[in-house]
Amino acid sequence: MSKTVLAIDTSCDDTAAAIVRGRRVLSNIVASQDQLHSQHGGVVPSLARLNHQQIIDEVIATAVTRAGINRAEIELIAVTKGPGLAIALEVGLETAWHLKEELGVEMVAINHMEGHLLSPFGQNRNGNASTISNDEGIGSQLGLLISGGHTQLVEVNGPGSYQVIGQTLDDACGEAFDKSARLLGLGYPGGPVLAKLAEQGRAEYQSEIYKSDTKYRTRITKPLHGYELSLPIPLAEQGTLDMSFSGLKTAFWQLVAKVLDDVDVSNHENYEQERKHGVEIGKQLRGALAVLFETTAVTAVVMKVDLALERGDYESILVGGGVANNNLLRKELRKLAHKYKTPVHFAYTKKLNRDNAAMIGLAASIYQHARTTEKPDRLPNWGIDDIG
Ligand code: KG4
Numbered sequence: 001m002s003k004t005v006l007a008i009d010t011s012c013d014d015t016a017a018a019i020v021r022g023r024r025v026l027s028n029i030v031a032s033q034d035q036l037h038s039q040h041g042g043v044v045p046s047l048a049r050l051n052h053q054q055i056i057d058e059v060i061a062t063a064v065t066r067a068g069i070n071r072a073e074i075e076l077i078a079v080t081k082g083p084g085l086a087i088a089l090e091v092g093l094e095t096a097w098h099l100k101e102e103l104g105v106e107m108v109a110i111n112h113m114e115g116h117l118l119s120p121f122g123q124n125r126n127g128n129a130s131t132i133s134n135d136e137g138i139g140s141q142l143g144l145l146i147s148g149g150h151t152q153l154v155e156v157n158g159p160g161s162y163q164v165i166g167q168t169l170d171d172a173c174g175e176a177f178d179k180s181a182r183l184l185g186l187g188y189p190g191g192p193v194l195a196k197l198a199e200q201g202r203a204e205y206q207s208e209i210y211k212s213d214t215k216y217r218t219r220i221t222k223p224l225h226g227y228e229l230s231l232p233i234p235l236a237e238q239g240t241l242d243m244s245f246s247g248l249k250t251a252f253w254q255l256v257a258k259v260l261d262d263v264d265v266s267n268h269e270n271y272e273q274e275r276k277h278g279v280e281i282g283k284q285l286r287g288a289l290a291v292l293f294e295t296t297a298v299t300a301v302v303m304k305v306d307l308a309l310e311r312g313d314y315e316s317i318l319v320g321g322g323v324a325n326n327n328l329l330r331k332e333l334r335k336l337a338h339k340y341k342t343p344v345h346f347a348y349t350k351k352l353n354r355d356n357a358a359m360i361g362l363a364a365s366i367y368q369h370a371r372t373t374e375k376p377d378r379l380p381n382w383g384i385d386d387i388g
């Protein structure tokens, strides 16, 4: 009989608690602080901490109620210990420890990225909706972790045995989405908004991949107001699994500046000024630029997944993290799955890809982590390949 797990995650700017039993998610409550931080154009750690402290008890109580259980039924507490913002992680750890003492139950400390990796194993409360069968365990999978803080390819060799075989050398993919979205005046976090704009823009503007000299590039097939809109696909020619998004972000910046020759690209830090210019970009042009950026960023990732599948032998592909909600990425990964006859698994609901606590509970249910007998300290830079 599976244990009833209360899971808590306060790794960044979402206060999250969930109840999980085996692979079943009974509740998954996320109090987002997006609105709070959007005024500052990014996450302010001290504000995140304060907000976690103010609402965590209520979020936990709601998770218990929505699951239809009472607190006495909780048998195990799972809490995120890292990676993430140190002072934000502390709130979850502190709360979890007090609860463990109060309820007299065991506790495990979980790696947030392991949560993202195992999120496709989640099932709804009736025990279905996942594309992973009940008897498929962890072992011999290729993981793609793609969020606002991480972009990694992980080779899974069994529970707790994860090896990073490729990752971004600089910015994360989601971060590049957010920064480019902001340049287009789409707010924060703008990744999903940019993706939506691209989806709409694609009805009118198609993109294609081409080779110029030895470099792979993406372009919008029809010229727009006399501009040829194109971007280089980062590290596409390199036979490694390294990725990079910082150069793409700069190239996008320069392209937008060229299109709007009044934007001062030398002043990268001046977001507000750029945002103002960004909103002035015609809707039409923004749509085409969004298509171009999204296609380039997604292609950069998909090319590396392709390379990893060509080199390794995997039972399936697991995808997790906020950018796993990107529809173009999902479509392209499904094409790869077909090409290599290797199924690709996403979480049964998009909510499990954004930061949440159900994925932390799933990690605790699926893999028997060592029980924590002392109050754990946060590990802000904890790598997924350093578990156990
Ligand atoms: O996993 P997550 O919620 O938080 C982190 O651990 O970072 O991921 C958030 C990131 C943000 O950068 C957000 O813009 C991006 O995921 N994201 C998307 C989409 N939905 C969320 N990026 C592109 N397309 C989307 N549909």
Ligand code: ZN
Pocket (backbone or CB within 6 Å): 112, 116, 147, 321, 322, 354, 355
């Ligand atoms: Zn995350």
